[in-house]
Amino acid sequence: MTHELSLDDILFAPIVAYALVALAIMVPVRWAMWRVGVQRWVWHPALFEFCVYLIILSLLVIHV
Structure with a gap:
């Protein structure tokens, strides 16, 4: 996952997805x-x- 996430034309950095999964x-x-x-x-x-x-x-950032 190296591209931005788009939600209603708002771009989120990949670290946001990693942070939610880690949570x-x-x-x-x-x-x-x-x-x-x-x-x-x-x-x-x-x-x-x-x-x-x-x-x-x-660990998520390193291995995904």
Whole structure:
């Protein structure tokens, strides 16, 4: 996916699509982390979740 996305004559960069897919992947990952109890061992849970989101987003950009 190297071209712009068009929605009602508005062009979106490909990173927008990657970010939405990464968000869709992050929701169950976040639920699983809370369910398993990973958040108890993390110093700053919001920062940790943001970093996991960035890792997922980076992997999508690299491999797609």
